[in-house]
Amino acid sequence: xxxxxxxxxxxxxxxxxxxxxxxxxxxxxxxxxxxxxxxxxxxxxxxxxxxxxxxxxxxxxxxxxxxxxxxxxxxxxxxxxxxxxxxxxxxxxxxxxxxxxxxxxxxxxxxxxxxxxxxxxxxxxxxxxxxxxxxxxxxxxxxxxxxxxxxxxxxxxxxxxxxxxxxxxxxxxxxxxxxxxxxxxxxxxxxxxxxxxxxxxxxxxxxxxxxxxxxxxxxxxxxxxxxxxxxxxxxxxxxxxxxxxxxxxxxxxxxxxxxxxxxxxxxxxxxxxxxxxxxxxxxxxxxxxxxxxxxxxxxxxxxxxxxxxxxxxxxxxxxxxxxxxxxxxxxxxxxxxxxxxxxxxxxxxxxxxxxxxxxxxxxxxx
Numbered sequence: 613x614x615x616x617x618x619x620x621x622x623x624x625x626x627x628x629x630x631x632x633x634x635x636x637x638x639x640x641x642x643x644x645x646x647x648x649x650x651x652x653x654x655x656x657x658x659x660x661x662x663x664x665x666x667x668x669x670x671x672x673x674x675x676x677x678x679x680x681x682x683x684x685x686x687x688x689x690x691x692x693x694x695x696x697x698x699x700x701x702x703x704x705x706x707x708x709x710x711x712x713x714x715x716x717x718x719x720x721x722x723x724x725x726x727x728x729x730x731x732x733x734x735x736x737x738x739x740x741x742x743x744x745x746x747x748x749x750x751x752x753x754x755x756x757x758x759x760x761x762x763x764x765x766x767x768x769x770x771x772x773x774x775x776x777x778x779x780x781x782x783x784x785x786x787x788x789x790x791x792x793x794x795x796x797x798x799x800x801x802x803x804x805x806x807x808x809x810x811x812x813x814x815x816x817x818x819x820x821x822x823x824x825x826x827x828x829x830x831x832x833x834x835x836x837x838x839x840x841x842x843x844x845x846x847x848x849x850x851x852x853x854x855x856x857x858x859x860x861x862x863x864x865x866x867x868x869x870x871x872x873x874x875x876x877x878x879x880x881x882x883x884x885x886x887x888x889x890x891x892x893x894x895x896x897x898x899x900x901x902x903x904x905x906x907x908x909x910x911x912x913x914x915x916x917x918x919x920x921x922x923x924x925x926x927x928x929x930x931x932x933x934x935x936x937x938x939x940x941x942x943x944x945x946x947x948x949x950x951x952x953x954x955x956x957x958x959x960x961x962x963x964x965x966x967x968x969x970x971x972x973x974x975x976x977x978x
Contacts, residue, residue, distance in 0.1 A: 614650050616643065625650040629657045672705040672713065675749040679741075682748055687833060697741040700725065705742075710749055714759040718742065722764065732764040739763055772905035773912060774798065778898060785892035789854060790885055792847040793870050794906065796823070800838050801910030801928035804903045806831065809882050811869040813855065821845055825929075832931050911935055 614627035623638045623646035636653070638646040655661075676698060683689045704721050705713065718739065725735045739761060749755040774782075779798055783791050796808050800823075807825055815824050818840075827835035840848065851869065858873055859866045868881045893901045907928065914924040921933055928935075 614654050616646055616650060625653065627653045627657060670710045670749075670754050672702070672708045672710065675710055675745050675754060676702060678752060678754075679745045679748055690831065693831075694741065697738050701738055701742055701745075710746075710755050713742075713746060715761055718759070718761040731767070733766045736763045736766060772901055772908065774901070774905055774909040776913075778896070778901075779906070779909070781896040782892045782898060782901075785895050786888060788847075789851055789870060789873060789882075790888060792844070792851045793882075793885075794903070795844055795847055797903065797906040798910055798913075799841060799844060801907045801914075801924075802836075803831065803907065803929075805884065807929075809870050809884075812867050813852065813869055814867070816848060816852070816869060818845065818849055818852070823848075830929055832929055834929070836927065836929055838927055908935075 614625060617624055617626070619637070621641045623640060623643060624635060625638055625646060626633055626635050627650060628634065634653075638649050640646055680691070680694065680698070683691055683694050701721075704724055705717075708717070721742075722735055722739070725738070740763075743761055746755060746758060746761075750758050779794075783794060786794060793804070793808050796802055796811075797804050802808050802825070807830060810829065811823070811825075815826065817823075821840045822837055823840060823844075824837040825835055827833065830836065848869075854873060855866050855869065855871060858871065858879060862879050864879065866879050870882045872878050872880050872882055889903060890899075893899055911924055911928055911930070914927070915921070915936070921936060925931075925933065925935075
């Protein structure tokens with residue numbers, strides 16, 4: 613049998629779940645409301661329904677943990693990527709009640725991140741994580757109403773591309789092992805740090821002429837396999853010899869395709885080479901170019917060479933064709949076909965009519 617009792621001006625309730633007493637504040641000084649809450653709790657206890665604790669007691673940390681667990685079990689998001697978004701959110705919202713996480717709090721978070729120099733795009737990714745977190749809290753009945761959170765207007769997406777001559781100029785200034793790495797990125801559009809530098813020797817088959825990414829190691833979780841161009845085959849053959857030579861020198865097995873070849877980290881996987889990259893780009897007058905520009909360039913190069921969007925996406929790992937819209941990538945063949953279709957738009961012209969040259973036009977005027 614449950615009971616009502618007061619602590620100060622607030623009514624508390626006591627009820628039993630599986631024979632154990634549970635005491636809970638109702639948060640109200642009205643006995644009628646407290647009585648209804650007691651009956652609700654007792655009803656759920658009798659029928660075995662889960663009794664969810666009051667929403668005003670739930671803190672940010674609890675729903676953040678729920679989201680992390682959801683990502684881990686569903687595979688919807690890479691946990692390392694999620695952690696990047698959750699870290700700044702956790703520092704700002706730690707200890708706050710979930711019911712207080714409204715649009716105004718989100719706006720203060722935006723101000724905080726902007727003051728820290730973060731771009732609108734970065735802040736929007738973090739807000740998207742917060743929105744997903746709150747949505748999951750609503751699904752779990754830990755939040756009664758989804759707050760309205762507005763995202764920021766982002767700058768136009770970067771549209772940096774490497775022309776072949778520019779890429780070759782940068783590549784010539786990189787050391788041989790990094791030449792092979794950036795060529796993979798430029799030809800197939802693979803992500804540098806998470807895909808190219810993480811490659812292992814077991815993923816390369818020179819005899820078959822293939823290079824693969826294992827399922828679960830890519831951003832979209834899907835594996836990929838590409839056939840090597842003659843140039844890449846030669847570059848990677850040279851890289852394998854360098855790794856084997858290093859393995860003999862260190863007298864241990866080196867599993868990585870791109871390990872450090874000397875120094876204190878010799879034999880360990882190369883994690884980054886930003887300094888070498890920036891130096892090479894600066895030397896050829898391309899300061900500010902990003903390694904991710906090679907991914908965009910790869911997509912454009914494929915389309916320009918007549919590779920279908922579907923095949924291009926299967927090689928780069930894009931899940932949707934949004935990349936083509938984002939960077940306005942259109943094949944020359946499509947542009948030529950459009951021009952042919954437009955022929956005859958002006959009255960009196962026909963599709964096969966060739967416009968006179970500039971010289972002929974001037975001659976007719978004399």
